[in-house]
Amino acid sequence: MSLPDRTITILVAALGGEGGGVMADWLIEAAAQSGFPAQSTSIPGVAQRTGATTYYLEIYAAKRDQLGGREPVMSLTPSPGNVDVMVASELVEAARAMQNGYVSPDRTTLIASTHRIYATMEKMQMGDGRFDSDRATNAAKQLAKHAALFDMRELAQANGTVINAVLFGAMAGSGALPLAREACEAAIRKGGRGAEASLRGFAAGFEIAAGTHATPEPAAKRLPPVMQEILDLGVARLKDYQGEAYANLFMQRVRSLGTNDAKLVGETARHLAVWMSYEDIIRVADLKTRASRFERVRQEAGAKPGEPVVVIDYLKPGVEELASLLPPSMGRSLVSWAEKNGKLDAYNIGMHVKTSGMFGFLMTRSLAWLKPWRPHSYRYAEEQQLIERWLGHVRDAAKRSVPLALEIAECARIMKGYGDTHRRGKANFLAIMDALMENPATADPDEQAKSIRKAREAALADPEGKALSADLGRPADASKPVIWLSKST
């Protein structure tokens, strides 16, 4: 009988705590049961502390007693163009494997879970720093000889086990391993603890990769709403927020744009609806005390039926929250006093409110009952004034250039968060409005649009505003919001 001319190589990319080491042990055990020489290695070290790590295995698919005492030479590191089975426990790890050259069209079976675990760098952006998943799946389909891509984490959870079992099953089911299903299952059984659940996960992964069960369809992606949907959603949201009249104001503002460009109207309306339903203390109190919210918390906390759930909210209202409720003149003087004396954050009261309890609920709910007062409050006056100013710029720009108007509309996105984060965002927004909308350095709408886009991206790039400052050639001051003089650029 002729012997294989090379080893079968398996590279596993996983994150700390996903049981990659256990899976490597299963593979080695299954190989041993089949009588095949095999070797595994890994680089645990600090990588196991939440970082990305890899396990690398080689199996020589011939029984040891046929080798005449010879030992195959196995490598401890993977080589590009030389990986038979590439396993990734997460989508970006699959992308990383491709990036490193470990997925080749003539050889590699790629087994990857399509769920995402976001890296710190993706999570910490002010805006949306997520890697484009479609790019990864598309590349996988083009680069792998055969690809089994589905959400294995979900499947693992459904079977009450860890992802390593499903991955192992998918490997075996794909037919790329020189190991029989029975040998793999025996290896899991030998592992002992949690074997039954692991075997369920293994079977689930196996069936899908082998094609005997259909690949679960990923949840259909929500399409971005089009103009009419946005208008409907906006009206409903603002009716809920402040009533019929306020919703009418929204529609009136939309109509005042005076353009038929569906994208511009849609995008402006989207930002307008979000802005008009700004998160003041009344809104937060309202959202926190809805029955639907308590249901959601139960679900997120994974409470079983019959298990009571106590909900404690972390609230810390201060000068600004108080001022927002006062009549405009009083609120204004309180805020300007606090700003002058550096007291904006001086009097915040940290509260752990048991919102699910009687007292906590009533206290919070009573704030929500202030809704009718909102139109007479300082914050309301401030927000409406700024909204009108921004809307005016969108309207004016729409007459010159739709792309420019879109850029201006999009700037509303900078203002998010609460407290200090919100102040910083608002300051950045005002600065951009002042320098690039009201006093632009160029008369060319394309150039102006470009400069606004650049400044907006800079404002979202980092919270300290260093990028925005650098964009405008100013020294950064990490402790203060970015303010720069107009026309100085």
Added chain:
Amino acid sequence: MERSFAEEVGKLKLGDGETFRGEGILAVTKALLQSGVSYVGGYQGAPVSHMMDVLNDARDIMDELGIHIETNASEAGAAAMLGASINYPLRGAVTFKSTVGTNVASDALSNLASAGVKGGALIVLGEDYGEGASIIQERSHAFAMKSQMWLLDPRPNLPKIVDMVEKGFELSEASNTPVMLELRIRACHVHGTFAAKTNRAPQFSRRHALENPEFDFGRISLPPSTYAQEKHKIDVRWPAAVKYIRERKLNETFPGDLEDIGILCQGGMYNVTMRALQQLGLADAFGASRVPIYCMNVTYPMVPEEIVGFCAGRRAVLVVEEGQPAYIEDAVQAALRRNDVNGVKVHGKGMLPLAGEYTGETVLGGVAKFLEHAAPREMDVGHFRAAFEKLTAPKRRAAELLGGGVPARPPGFCVGCPERPVFSAMKLVERELGAYHVSADIGCHTFATLPPFNIGHTVLGYGLGLASNSAVNTMFSKRTVTIMGDGGFWHNGLTSGVANAVFNQDDGILVIMKNGYSSATGTQELPSSPQHSPHKAQDMGMERAMQGLGVGWMKTVDNYNVGSVAKMLKEAMTSDYQGLKVIIADGECQLERQRKLRPETARQLAAGERVVRTKYGVDEDTCTGDHSCIRLSGCPTLTIKDNPDPLRTDPVATVIDGCVGCGLCGENAHAATLCPSFYRAEVVQNPNAWDRLVAGLRTLITH
């Protein structure tokens, strides 16, 4: 301890005719027992942490054989322990990570190497180089050269590694010289098999004690002995070593039919070189190569006769030597020149990169380039380049398809880590008082230098944080801060840091992370661990040690209370007290805590007892998606998800499964006045009648 080898240590008992199956480090331990060691020790650090763990878990077997095991205080302590082999026929072995551990150990190693040994002394080095490394990139080779200790670099398969451990002791005794065995990261963790031998009880041990001490001034590192020792190294020990290496054939030559070329490689580089040759169609699966190979399982001392013998008559050779400077390549050149072998072109760095790990891709590229250049007879030279291009084409295609690099995923703090909140507090203090200099140290806390914290300006060595702060501290008008872990404290920080700062009346701030274990290396025990194994002293507090040294300002804070930590830091920053101010940041390593909690909770739940489970969460409809909470935390379970609000596009924050309820995100929301979106959910499992009644009444109101 993070990983228990209790089950696997049974393999250490295997005898003649049985097959050992397992990890490299465990195989080395088995080889030590087969070699009849009298004592073992070391200091934990990747990639040899597990060797210390294995030794500790194998205490029973060790006791049976009378072997002494020491958990040394540092690598210096471990190396010094080898002094037992200077005068007595005792075989001893220690292990630590290299080069950092070897740096720490080098004082003792120099003295040991000068005095020479009677009993075999073996140092197992975990060469932490390349992918997965956590330290500065240097090589251990230089230590071997400067002290004339021998360096073994076996082919990375278990039979060879085990064989080299056994031969290492013999070499050590044959040449009266300590021997280092270098294992790279993957070799430490390689899983394979070898034919076991029965363990050998040492001649002298705890069971068979030495009778009389032996005095020999010739073995003392004090002139005039040191002059004689240096001469002895050169005149006697070195030739003896070379003789042993040649006679016992520690280095291997593999023939090949392409006789006009050849490859010389470190033992540890053999497998990756072989794989490159296989990929280029010049070797089979069993290592039968068309290119002749000289494999150096001993990389120091080199054997000039063997090198000359291998190279002479060839047109070109390639030296595959990982790391820089290229000591081996230079020595090969010198050996050939000294022996007037001038017709061989020696390639090495140039075909292969000077710096960096020799991965599969690197060696493949280097070997292909060498073959193309050396043009072995009767070979189509273009074939090698074409093969390399074809193998690496998917990488270039992937770069196009993925469009820019995928996000990096460096290691970070675990879920619920007690060190994270301290850095959140430091961020808040920075926001208030402005930026300040932070001297960092080695430990999990070094991860704070990565996003999202980016805290820590310098790292100078394990336990050296405070020492590294002593001059910079006087150069700022604002006070500076030093971070140190309890591991670093006991390793070195107590003397070179705390005692030194008190003695010199330095006015710094020291934050000690008291998490109770040597956590980064696998949660090994420390003198101040909250609980101890039976064979360790029970209570050695850092606080009492520092009081004894005269630290006058020492306060303890609960890490998870971010506000108090920030307040304490501010107090230390602004206090009138002149002198070292120590803040003990108290929080047990969450890995260990959960390891104790989980089985207990499972037991309670199974017994039907009332258990309150805490999970934190973010209200998706009040979260505006600015992610400032993430920039202050970095917790793996505090992440993002698609915004459920169809009118918003940026993702919202969310807390996923795995949250251990440490409370940091809520504390941060408070301490930094972030937002009102965080909540704590307390799920009452196995509720009692009262719980159900209260819950029923509450639901009436809230629904």
